[in-house]
Amino acid sequence: MNLAAAVMSGFAVAFLAPVVHRAARAYSGWLLALFPAGLTLYLAGLAPAVWRGEALIAAHEWAPSMGLSLSFRLDGLSLLFSLMITGTGAVVLAYAGGYLAGHPRLGRFYTSLVFFMASMLGLVLADNLILLFIFWELTSISSYLLIGFDSEREKARQSALQALLVTGGGGLALLAGVVLMAQAGGSFEISGLAGAAALIQSHALYLPIASLILIGAFTKSAQVPFHFWLPAAMEAPAPVSAYLHAATMVKAGVYLLARLSPVLGGTDFWYVTVTTAGAATMLSGAVMAYHKSDLKQLLAYSTVSVLGILTFLAGLGTGYAAAAMAVLLVAHCLYKGALFLTAGTVDHETGTRDIERLGGLRRAMPLTAAAAALAAVSMAGLPPLFGFVSKEMLYEAGLRAPLHAAALTAVLVVTAMLLFAVAGAAGFRPFYGGSPSTPRHPHEGPPSLWLGPLLLAGGGLLLGLAPALMENAVRYAVLAAAPGQPVPLKLSLFHGLNTALLLSAASVLGGLVLYGARARLIRFGPARALGRWGPARGYEAALAGLNRFAAAQTRVLQSGHLRYYLLTVVGTAVALTGFALIRGGALPRQPVFGDVRWHEVSLVVVILASILTAVRTESRLTAVVALGVVGVGIAALFALFGAPDLAMTQVAVETLTVILLVLVLYHLPDFSKFTPRVGRQRDAIVAIAAGSLMTGLVLAAAAAPHSTGVAAYYLENSYPLAQGRNVVNVILTDFRALDTLGEITVAAVAGIGVFALLRLRPPGDKP
Amino acid sequence: MRSIILSTTAKLLGPLLLACSVLVLLRGHDAPGGGFVGGLLAAAGLTLRAISEGVPAARRAVRIEPHLLLGAGLAAALSSGLPALFAGQPFLTGRWLRVTAPLAGEIKLSTVLLFDVGVYMVVLGTVLLMVFTFSEE
Numbered sequence: 001m002n003l004a005a006a007v008m009s010g011f012a013v014a015f016l017a018p019v020v021h022r023a024a025r026a027y028s029g030w031l032l033a034l035f036p037a038g039l040t041l042y043l044a045g046l047a048p049a050v051w052r053g054e055a056l057i058a059a060h061e062w063a064p065s066m067g068l069s070l071s072f073r074l075d076g077l078s079l080l081f082s083l084m085i086t087g088t089g090a091v092v093l094a095y096a097g098g099y100l101a102g103h104p105r106l107g108r109f110y111t112s113l114v115f116f117m118a119s120m121l122g123l124v125l126a127d128n129l130i131l132l133f134i135f136w137e138l139t140s141i142s143s144y145l146l147i148g149f150d151s152e153r154e155k156a157r158q159s160a161l162q163a164l165l166v167t168g169g170g171g172l173a174l175l176a177g178v179v180l181m182a183q184a185g186g187s188f189e190i191s192g193l194a195g196a197a198a199l200i201q202s203h204a205l206y207l208p209i210a211s212l213i214l215i216g217a218f219t220k221s222a223q224v225p226f227h228f229w230l231p232a233a234m235e236a237p238a239p240v241s242a243y244l245h246a247a248t249m250v251k252a253g254v255y256l257l258a259r260l261s262p263v264l265g266g267t268d269f270w271y272v273t274v275t276t277a278g279a280a281t282m283l284s285g286a287v288m289a290y291h292k293s294d295l296k297q298l299l300a301y302s303t304v305s306v307l308g309i310l311t312f313l314a315g316l317g318t319g320y321a322a323a324a325m326a327v328l329l330v331a332h333c334l335y336k337g338a339l340f341l342t343a344g345t346v347d348h349e350t351g352t353r354d355i356e357r358l359g360g361l362r363r364a365m366p367l368t369a370a371a372a373a374l375a376a377v378s379m380a381g382l383p384p385l386f387g388f389v390s391k392e393m394l395y396e397a398g399l400r401a402p403l404h405a406a407a408l409t410a411v412l413v414v415t416a417m418l419l420f421a422v423a424g425a426a427g428f429r430p431f432y433g434g435s436p437s438t439p440r441h442p443h444e445g446p447p448s449l450w451l452g453p454l455l456l457a458g459g460g461l462l463l464g465l466a467p468a469l470m471e472n473a474v475r476y477a478v479l480a481a482a483p484g485q486p487v488p489l490k491l492s493l494f495h496g497l498n499t500a501l502l503l504s505a506a507s508v509l510g511g512l513v514l515y516g517a518r519a520r521l522i523r524f525g526p527a528r529a530l531g532r533w534g535p536a537r538g539y540e541a542a543l544a545g546l547n548r549f550a551a552a553q554t555r556v557l558q559s560g561h562l563r564y565y566l567l568t569v570v571g572t573a574v575a576l577t578g579f580a581l582i583r584g585g586a587l588p589r590q591p592v593f594g595d596v597r598w599h600e601v602s603l604v605v606v607i608l609a610s611i612l613t614a615v616r617t618e619s620r621l622t623a624v625v626a627l628g629v630v631g632v633g634i635a636a637l638f639a640l641f642g643a644p645d646l647a648m649t650q651v652a653v654e655t656l657t658v659i660l661l662v663l664v665l666y667h668l669p670d671f672s673k674f675t676p677r678v679g680r681q682r683d684a685i686v687a688i689a690a691g692s693l694m695t696g697l698v699l700a701a702a703a704a705p706h707s708t709g710v711a712a713y714y715l716e717n718s719y720p721l722a723q724g725r726n727v728v729n730v731i732l733t734d735f736r737a738l739d740t741l742g743e744i745t746v747a748a749v750a751g752i753g754v755f756a757l758l759r760l761r762p763p764g765d766k767p
Numbered sequence: 768m769r770s771i772i773l774s775t776t777a778k779l780l781g782p783l784l785l786a787c788s789v790l791v792l793l794r795g796h797d798a799p800g801g802g803f804v805g806g807l808l809a810a811a812g813l814t815l816r817a818i819s820e821g822v823p824a825a826r827r828a829v830r831i832e833p834h835l836l837l838g839a840g841l842a843a844a845l846s847s848g849l850p851a852l853f854a855g856q857p858f859l860t861g862r863w864l865r866v867t868a869p870l871a872g873e874i875k876l877s878t879v880l881l882f883d884v885g886v887y888m889v890v891l892g893t894v895l896l897m898v899f900t901f902s903e904e
Contacts, residue, residue: 644799645799645800645801645804648791648799648800648804649803649804649807652804652807652808652811653807655811656807656810656811656814656894656898659814659818659898660897660898660901663898663901663902664901667904722861722879723796723861723863723875723877724796724797724879725796725797725798726795726796726797726798726799726800726801728799728801729795729796729800729801729883730796732801732803732886733795733796733801733802733861733879733882733883733886734859734861734879734882737848737859737861737879737882738858738859740844740882740886741844741845741848741859741882744840744841744844744885744886744889744890745841747889747890747893748837748838748840748841748889748892748893750893751833751834751837751892751893751894751896751897752834752837752896754896754897754900754901755834755896755897755900758900758901758904759900
């Protein structure tokens with residue numbers, strides 16, 4: 001098995017999941033969890049090789065002419081991410097089996113979830129930039145399906161669409177940025193760009209490249225002002241919130257920043273933009289989380305805040321920052337995954353998520369309470385959990401920031417205080433104190449609902465007690481994200497008495513104060529106004545504007561009258577082609593005419609006379625016949641100038657057109673001149689303009705030097721390559737057969753269209 | 768309205784046009800002609816019949832519903848591209864088979880001919896679908 005097979009097998013399992021569910025029923029979650037667990041073992045088995053400094057590569061061709069290849073690469077950074085994805089995936093699948101037990105669409109849920117996992121795994125393993133983009137958008141799509149899983153509720157559908165538009169829109173910016181970057185750096189492979197950093201950063205388009213890629217990363221990782229989709233995404237079932245919107249998908253932006261910072265980072269623009277966005281996000285996220293009383297909302301905003309910290313660390317670009325980022329990624333995945341799952345369990349067992357209405361649940365749900373407590377301690381950054389190690393390293397990285405170290409560290413400390421209070425509200429408050437009545441009588445859920453959270457939270461404890469377990473994983477992630485920087489190791493719980501420890505103590509004290517004063521502080525908090533006037537308003541306005549624009553342009557362009565459609569189409573063609581013709585200077589000064597013979601002249605006279613007749617006649621039948629004469633005249637011209645195929649076809653087409661027109665005419669009312677004079681003059685102008693344009697085109701074509709390229713190729717190769725002597729037919733059926741296939745499809749659709757318009761009308765609707 | 772002149776002419780011309788159309792289709796690869804013109808000629812022959820004898824008579828003459836003809840044509844054109852795919856060549860690359868028949872001598876059978884037959888059927892089907900629908904209104 002190689003990396004490509006590992007990723008692709010996920011998509012296969014995704015579509016098998018409903019079958020597994022139908023067969024295994026109550027055990028389907030456990031059974032499906034075996035797949036990500038197996039992938040985790042496979043990836044862990046590759047770890048020693050990665051930690052020897054090798055990068056594992058699996059590349060297959062896909063569309064080489066577009067720079068697209070199925071190339072996957074496993075290094076320290078992608079190993080860290082993929083282990084989080086598959087490990088949490090196993091926990092979440094098992095949990096989902098219990099959480100949604102008996103749900104009629106559980107099979108479909110598994111499909112979306114495993115589909116997401118495969119896409120996310122592809123995203124962090126892809127070495128080709130286009131491939132990365134494809135997986136990036138696939139995660140957005142699966143996130144859309146999962147947020148909107150409860151599709152009967154309008155709120156769920158709206159939130160799903162919002163998340164899709166924001167992250168999908170960002171994805172398009174990312175695509176543009178990636179294509180520009182590949183052009184500047186000369187490769188679509190990320191590994192191929194490693195040596196091109198100087199080339200790209202001195203490129204004239206560096207600013208647009210970096211900005212577009214940052215928009216992609218910031219929308220995905222919910223950075224201010226794009227953060228609003230993430231709290232709204234809490235409409236999704238709890239396993240989705242834990243998996244996509246805390247542990248993995250929202251970290252794709254951070255992954256991208258870390259992955260590309262060796263190529264794009266190191267400039268002032270990068271440093272300032274990324275750290276500012278990160279700092280703004282961590283602070284505002286923490287403030288908003290502090291003000292929430294809905295368990296999931298509170299956790300969602302705290303996730304926004306942590307994503308801000310991660311972005312900030314990715315922007316710093318130092319070895320310390322990269323190490324702190326790697327540790328925080330793992331710590332956050334463990335504690336936030338656990339907290340979202342326990343929040344789901346609480347919601348599942350009590351029927352409410354409002355922390356003002358919850359309390360004392362530890363008696364009814366001791367195992368869930370234990371998991372929540374462990375996770376909350378880790379989130380608060382207290383020893384001996386992994387969150388503490390993470391916070392120490394975070395302060396260390398802040399203190400060693402290349403610019404504005406003091407101010408940035410202050411922001412980090414304030415954020416940590418707020419997150420401490422939030423951790424208390426999420427992990428302790430529902431489980432301790434008095435027990436108010438809840439909609440449902442609480443009791444401990446089945447193993448699937450407490451084992452997963454307990455495993456994740458326990459992981460935080462294990463890594464906190466033995467942080468050395470993570471040393472290799474962190475070291476090689478740092479080597480990939482910040483190559484050439486000193487790697488600060490060892491990882492340990494106690495670093496000695498230093499500034500970071502003091503700051504840690506200060507933030508714990510501040511956090512305790514904030515936790516105690518929470519009820520009083522949020523009453524006059526600014527968060528309410530922030531919710532009402534935040535950037536979500538801009539999103540709504542933009543959406544409404546788009547709808548209005550669509551309605552307006554439909555009113556203008558879709559008049560429902562054939563004559564106006566014709567006018568628009570012909571007018572546009574004349575204007576654009578005419579402009580290009582004149583500007584390109586293709587019109588010859590002196591048109592070249594060959595020898596004109598008398599029978600040619602007489603044919604032209606007949607054609608002109610018929611045109612005049614068609615325009616001036618009062619009778620439809622005469623007009624149709626006159627047009628037929630024009631067509632046959634042109635067919636005769638074709639024949640005279642040596643194009644028998646064209647002539648034959650033209651005659652046949654003319655004949656049938658006349659018949660069809662006569663059949664249609666039969667149904668029309670008597671002819672009368674409805675169009676006023678002005679309208680007729682306008683039509684005349686458009687018609688003459690169109691005719692002049694065609695004349696100009698023909699003259700330009702005749703004046704151009706005879707192209708020897710394509711025409712000569714067809715003439716020479718028609719028989720040797722395609723075994724046909726009629727070049728026209730060979731072109732139609734062989735050289736350009738795909739075009740012909742398209743044309744006959746259009747013809748077929750037109751025929752069916754006529755049939756559908758006339759035959760499939762609702763009863764009673766006669767023209 | 769029935770015209771004796773028209774129906775007599777149609778009886779002679781209709782089959783002639785149909786025969787012509789097949790000839791034009793088959794010789795198209797080496798001489799003027801091909802599926803497109805062939806289809807139009809056949810359509811003209813059958814339209815003549817529809818005008819002189821009425822649509823029901825023309826429908827009986829075709830035997831197949833025009834929209835089925837149209838679909839079958841598309842399917843034929845599409846499937847003519849597949850053999851090349853199986854041989855590892857780009858979609859729609861022509862492939863030939865030369866057969867020596869007892870009387871006719873050497874015959875070139877090819878995916879290109881199948882493609883052209885598809886074009887013929889689509890064109891014939893589309894025109895007939897339009898003509899029949901319009902005249903039955």
